[in-house]
Amino acid sequence: MSDTSQGEGWWQASDGKWYAPQSAETAPASPPPPDPTGSQPQGEGVQRRETATAALVCGIVGLCLSWIPLVGFVGLVLGVIAVALGFAKRKTHKVAVSIILGTLAIVVSTVVWFVFWAAVEDVVDEVDACLSAIAYDQEQLLETGTDPDTAAEACGNSGGLFGSDASSYGDDPELDALWDACEAGDDVACDDLYWESPLGSEYESFAQENGGGSGGLFGSDPSEFRSDCASGDVFACVDLFLAASDADDEQLALDGLRDECAGDDMFACDLLYLYSPIGSDDEEFGATCGGRTDGSTANSCERE
Numbered sequence: 599m600s601d602t603s604q605g606e607g608w609w610q611a612s613d614g615k616w617y618a619p620q621s622a623e624t625a626p627a628s629p630p631p632p633d634p635t636g637s638q639p640q641g642e643g644v645q646r647r648e649t650a651t652a653a654l655v656c657g658i659v660g661l662c663l664s665w666i667p668l669v670g671f672v673g674l675v676l677g678v679i680a681v682a683l684g685f686a687k688r689k690t691h692k693v694a695v696s697i698i699l700g701t702l703a704i705v706v707s708t709v710v711w712f713v714f715w716a717a718v719e720d721v722v723d724e725v726d727a728c729l730s731a732i733a734y735d736q737e738q739l740l741e742t743g744t745d746p747d748t749a750a751e752a753c754g755n756s757g758g759l760f761g762s763d764a765s766s767y768g769d770d771p772e773l774d775a776l777w778d779a780c781e782a783g784d785d786v787a788c789d790d791l792y793w794e795s796p797l798g799s800e801y802e803s804f805a806q807e808n809g810g811g812s813g814g815l816f817g818s819d820p821s822e823f824r825s826d827c828a829s830g831d832v833f834a835c836v837d838l839f840l841a842a843s844d845a846d847d848e849q850l851a852l853d854g855l856r857d858e859c860a861g862d863d864m865f866a867c868d869l870l871y872l873y874s875p876i877g878s879d880d881e882e883f884g885a886t887c888g889g890r891t892d893g894s895t896a897n898s899c900e901r902e
Contacts, residue, residue, distance in 0.1 A: 650693050653683035657699025664707035667714040674711075677703030766800040773801050780808050785819075820847045827854040832866045839873050852880050859888045864899035871897050 603610070607619035660676030663669050680700030684693045764770035767777055773795060779787035788808045795801035820841045826834030832855060839851035852874055858866035864887060871884030883889065885896035895901075 649683055650696065653680045653693060653696035654699070656680035656683065657696040657703060660703030661699050661706065664703045665710060667710060670707040670710045673703050674707040677701065677707065764796055764799060764801065767804075770801075777801065777804060780805060824850065827851055830854070830858055830861075832858050832863065832869060835866075836869060836873070856880055856883055859884060859899075862888075867899040868897050871899075 601615065603616050604618070608616045609619070610616050656676045657680035660673040660680060663673030664677065666673070677700040680696045680703070684697035684700065764773055767774060773791060776787045776791035776794070780791050788805050791801060792805035795805060820838055820843060823834045823838035823841065824847070827838045827850065835851045835854035835858075838854070839848055842848040842851060852870060855866045855870040855873070859870050867884045867887045869884070870880055874880035874884055882893065884899075885893040887895075887899035891899070
């Protein structure tokens with residue numbers, strides 16, 4: 599190696615030095631000329647393209663999932679990722695599309711989320727109102743012996759949550775079959791029709807008119823309880839009252855409770871007070887514990 603040529607066969611390398619012929623194989627390789635375009639190395643370009651593709655995929659998948667309640671949360675996350683990747687990289691058409699799709703996924707999933715939960719809250723409110731009405735009807739039935747049937751209106755707006763949307767004969771084949779059997783004199787079919795009919799429907803009214811539900815809770819044959827009630831079984835009297843299909847059985851049950859109340863059964867006095875019509879002599883008799891109190895401790899005879 600020399601700063602000047604030393605004779606034939608010597609050659610000059612890119613570093614400006616002269617090398618002897620036998621040193622050609624060991625001479626340092628000339629560095630590649632600089633790229634006049636100033637482009638980035640190939641590896642970094644591939645990485646950028648892969649990131650842009652990932653952002654685009656996240657945006658597309660996020661937008662597709664954003665329309666689905668609950669699953670839309672995943673779409674929201676993918677939308678955020680798409681936007682973040684898009685803004686972090688050099689702007690290209692692919693990156694711009696991924697940002698737009700990611701933004702749409704975020705907006706749509708947020709709107710769907712709020713709409714979905716608003717609908718859920720409405721359903722919960724309707725169910726709560728219906729259950730409260732049912733509880734009130736049961737309480738009034740026990741206290742007064744009459745059913746105000748407030749649940750018919752409260753539950754009628756529940757979109758079929760408490761039964762089908764069938765309202766009148768011809769709307770539901772199964773209920774129609776029970777209707778026909780009830781009309782033919784099948785008491786069991788009348789009971790089944792009463793309990794399976796939507797609240798406030800024509801099916802329910804027809805079943806009640808034909809003894810469905812027996813005007814009470816159990817739908818049993820009142821004759822099963824008459825003799826036991828007359829023998830002083832207060833629980834049989836309650837069963838008779840609940841299963842009564844007419845006013846005669848109801849009064850027979852109240853008479854049985856009154857007899858036991860007069861015979862020092864304070865529990866029977868409380869039951870008589872609860873099941874008697876408001877303002878009736880039976881109610882007053884039960885409230886005063888069979889004439890033993892002034893009535894100020896109504897429904898508390900057993901504790902006196």
